[in-house]
Ligand code: ADP
């Protein structure tokens with residue numbers, strides 16, 4: 001730790017103390033969060049000044065700022081409060097350090113040996129003003145390749161290496177929930193800095209179709225559509241995740257179509273993901289044609305072999321000892337999505353750490369009982385509608401009818417809520433089963449029922465009862 005004399009560098013004691021605290025805090029964060037997090041943001045963070053009880057921390061880009069705020073805001077504040085009780089708030093901002101800031105002290109602590117250091121932003125992708133958040137774990141290095149996803153993986157690698165090359169633009173990735181679409185898109189973004197042309201890495205904007213719509217609508221409201229279009233057209237790589245949610249929004253589809261054409265014509269790369277192929281998406285015809293004319297790659301349902309490799313890789317990364325028998329059991333039982341598979345493994349590891357007990361097959365059965373039961377018996381939306389209609393004494397056909405009377409609307413919302421929690425269906429799929437309702441209607445219903453449950457014990461018990469009968 002550098003100890004500085006007062007006056008030697010023209011700074012006062014308070015500033016020196018703050019700098020020393022910052023050095024300690026960064027070393028602690030590095031030790032706690034690991035090398036990957038250190039490389040992706042901690043080392044880019046710079047100390048700002050203390051203004052009253054609020055401390056400023058600077059990060060060099062929009063997306064890093066958002067990322068740190070969202071993922072580490074509370075942790076940063078708590079860590080600072082522990083170092084310096086005078087600090088009550090930490091404000092994470094965009095910008096460099098003020099001129100008076102000392103050069104970041106070299107942090108020289110033992111580096112934890114990570115089995116596979118993810119290839120994180122080094123340098124970080126240029127996401128400009130419109131990029132969304134990128135998950136630092138979603139890298140090519142962390143993606144396990146097997147038969148079901150090798151083609152999509154190869155396409156993604158190719159696009160990251162040489163964006164906008166002929167035949168790969170647009171790249172359309174599709175497949176079921178939790179099979180790695182988002183992971184591959186982020187991996188492309190993290191890898192782009194390596195594909196430098198003329199000394200400049202390509203700029204990337206990643207966002208979900210919902211964010212795209214949201215921004216577009218916001219731009220219309222504030223009469224800033226031109227600015228929005230300019231921003232979009234200023235990127236080299238545009239990624240839109242979960243395009244199925246753009247469905248039915250005519251204005252935004254139209255806008256996306258034009259932006260899309262302008263970008264492709266200007267030699268920019270587009271990457272799009274969806275839960276179905278372009279021809280199965282219910283989108284405007286011209287857009288569908290254009291989406292399908294580049295490279296279309298689907299991620300197939302996982303095989304047992306792939307699930308085993310993924311589990312082995314995740315177990316190794318976490319440095320937890322998980323017996324092969326337990327991994328095999330999980331790979332057999334949890335077949336729907338990698339996300340659920342990962343969730344189950346994480347739960348076992350967290351449990352083992354918490355109680356300081358080794359992971360065993362018997363323990364796993366116990367810890368994952370609820371999850372496994374749900375997998376043993378998959379409930380269908382039809383069953384849910386029938387059961388709920390019966391329970392509330394309404395006609396089954398009203399589940400899909402446009403009637404909005406409370407006596408049918410509330411049970412319908414409950415059925416949507418149960419469909420969301422007991423099946424693997426996506427919001428648009430659920431919406432379709434309820435008389436072609438929009439996915440936002442389903443989302444609203446899920447939120448509303450959750451809210452009612454937290455406020456009304458009787459209501460919550462009713463739902464729990466329905467749930468138990470459905471799960472058998
Ligand atoms: P999707 O976008 O297709 O719904 P995600 O990309 O969000 O799915 O993947 C869900 C989770 O599963 C993520 O945590 C991701 O890292 C993990 N995952 C999916 N496929 C793989 C894979 N082949 N190797 C490693 N992790 C994977």
Ligand code: MG
Nearest residue numbers: 181182183241
């Ligand atoms: Mg996704």
